[in-house]
Amino acid sequence: MIRTGIGIDVHRFTPGVQMWVAGLHFPDEQLGLAGHSDGDVVCHAICDALLSAARLGDMGSNYGTSEPEWAGASGIAFLAETRRRLETAGWRIVNVAVQLIGDRPRMAAYRAEAEALLATTLGADVGLSATTTDHLGFTGRGEGLAAIATALVEQA
Numbered sequence: 407m408i409r410t411g412i413g414i415d416v417h418r419f420t421p422g423v424q425m426w427v428a429g430l431h432f433p434d435e436q437l438g439l440a441g442h443s444d445g446d447v448v449c450h451a452i453c454d455a456l457l458s459a460a461r462l463g464d465m466g467s468n469y470g471t472s473e474p475e476w477a478g479a480s481g482i483a484f485l486a487e488t489r490r491r492l493e494t495a496g497w498r499i500v501n502v503a504v505q506l507i508g509d510r511p512r513m514a515a516y517r518a519e520a521e522a523l524l525a526t527t528l529g530a531d532v533g534l535s536a537t538t539t540d541h542l543g544f545t546g547r548g549e550g551l552a553a554i555a556t557a558l559v560e561q562a
Contacts, residue, residue, distance in 0.1 A: 429524060452532075468491070498562040508545040509546070
């Protein structure tokens with residue numbers, strides 16, 4: 407059996423936190439992403455897509471803000487645990503595609519590094535793309551970032 411899933415995540419920019427996107431740290435960014443964890447929209451969207459495909463719920467039902475062990479957790483930690491949960495439930499990740507939406511950080515120079523990190527963590531091919539919204543909406547106004555992911559899983 408093969409299944410697909412989709413995931414979307416959004417976080418607002420906030421001062422005083424570090425910027426993490428696609429598992430990578432961007433120390434030169436003035437603002438980070440607000441959240442119970444590191445706010446990594448790329449990793450969170452991927453987790454939601456994978457959990458959706460395997461019918462295992464979503465980020466909120468698996469890693470809720472009421473669970474203190476996930477406070478401040480990295481997006482990579484969420485991906486690794488999501489992979490473990492899928493494999494335990496009898497699923498194998500085939501591939502993931504994810505698109506980052508926002509004006510910064512600029513991802514072009516980091517795409518290959520991010521794809522390699524995400525793919526190694528998930529044990530599957532990962533494609534990352536990025537786009538802007540031409541100054542429209544909250545991402546265009548520089549208020550935050552969004553990401554949309556799709557995932558394909560198969561029974562192991």
